[in-house]
Amino acid sequence: MKSLMREILTRALLFTGAPAVVRALFWRDRVAILLYHDPTPATLDAHFQYLKDKVEFVPLSQANSRGNGRPRVAVTFDDGHVRNANLLPVFIKYGVRPTIYICSSVVAHERTHWWLHPIAKNAGVKRLIRMKNDERLAELDARGFRQDRLDEAATISGLSAAQIEAMRPYVDFQSHTRFHPTLTRCEEDECFEEMAVSKVEVERIVGKPCEHFAYPYGIYGSREVALLKAAGYKTGRTTDVGWNDEGSDPFRLKAFDIEDDSSAQWFAAQLTGLTLVLRYLRLGRIRRFGARLFARPQSLNRA
Numbered sequence: 106m107k108s109l110m111r112e113i114l115t116r117a118l119l120f121t122g123a124p125a126v127v128r129a130l131f132w133r134d135r136v137a138i139l140l141y142h143d144p145t146p147a148t149l150d151a152h153f154q155y156l157k158d159k160v161e162f163v164p165l166s167q168a169n170s171r172g173n174g175r176p177r178v179a180v181t182f183d184d185g186h187v188r189n190a191n192l193l194p195v196f197i198k199y200g201v202r203p204t205i206y207i208c209s210s211v212v213a214h215e216r217t218h219w220w221l222h223p224i225a226k227n228a229g230v231k232r233l234i235r236m237k238n239d240e241r242l243a244e245l246d247a248r249g250f251r252q253d254r255l256d257e258a259a260t261i262s263g264l265s266a267a268q269i270e271a272m273r274p275y276v277d278f279q280s281h282t283r284f285h286p287t288l289t290r291c292e293e294d295e296c297f298e299e300m301a302v303s304k305v306e307v308e309r310i311v312g313k314p315c316e317h318f319a320y321p322y323g324i325y326g327s328r329e330v331a332l333l334k335a336a337g338y339k340t341g342r343t344t345d346v347g348w349n350d351e352g353s354d355p356f357r358l359k360a361f362d363i364e365d366d367s368s369a370q371w372f373a374a375q376l377t378g379l380t381l382v383l384r385y386l387r388l389g390r391i392r393r394f395g396a397r398l399f400a401r402p403q404s405l406n407r408a
């Protein structure tokens with residue numbers, strides 16, 4: 106059913122020429138930040154192949170810089186998944202310098218991103234994401250999972266220190282907190298620690314300044330923005346849908362949350378922004394989406 110919907114939407118959007126219209130009307134002079142998690146090299150290659158003659162690839166640090174009349178793309182990945190290391194040849198092939206936002210206490214450790222651990226999956230990840238952070242951690246602890254404990258039985262889900270070292274000349278590594286909590290469900294000191302300590306940890310792992318941050322699940326509010334500034338970051342990337350330009354709030358950068366398994370056609374359809382809007386409507390988030398358009402941004406999305 107899902108794939109049939111995709112197929113219909115894709116054909117309709119591509120038939121009307123929507124991608125070219127969007128590029129000409131909205132994207133020109135602006136930067137689309139693409140958000141991936143854990144795509145395969147073949148999928149990413151197909152997406153870059155589609156883009157390479159249509160856009161200019163720029164690093165994330167230029168997301169809110171002045172326009173030059175061309176559509177621009179900044180490529181980002183969240184979490185620091187171990188298989189991201191396989192994407193390096195694709196980055197080099199297309200001359201793309203991506204930003205990978207890492208969970209700094211999970212990568213370079215023998216640990217598992219908490220929502221990928223079987224104990225969390227059995228307990229229900231969606232429910233856990235919405236819980237107060239200390240209650241979530243207490244429940245996971247009671248079930249036998251501690252985010253800060255080395256777990257030899259579990260599958261290592263983050264990039265290793267050696268993989269990061271190999272990718273370092275071609276990739277900007279930045280922060281996605283230490284352990285990926287829902288920031289708005291943290292106490293203030295907890296939230297600040299996740300931001301500030303992660304900054305130090307990323308700098309220690311990578312050996313370069315850490316100045317950019319991505320909010321876990323794209324969930325944030327004005328408190329999170331204030332704490333991010335206080336922690337010394339220069340930008341914060343959300344999952345709110347849209348393009349960026351020199352007028353954009355650097356702590357509320359918008360993005361296109363691309364589904365990792367997208368065909369090149371479905372990718373092109375998502376870049377119009379229309380399918381992302383439909384996803385919100387389909388998931389019954391009309392109220393939330395309305396609030397996002399007309400009030401301060403806040404969003405609930407994938408990891």
Ligand SMILES: [Zn+2]
Nearest residue numbers: 183184321408
């Ligand atoms: Zn994430």
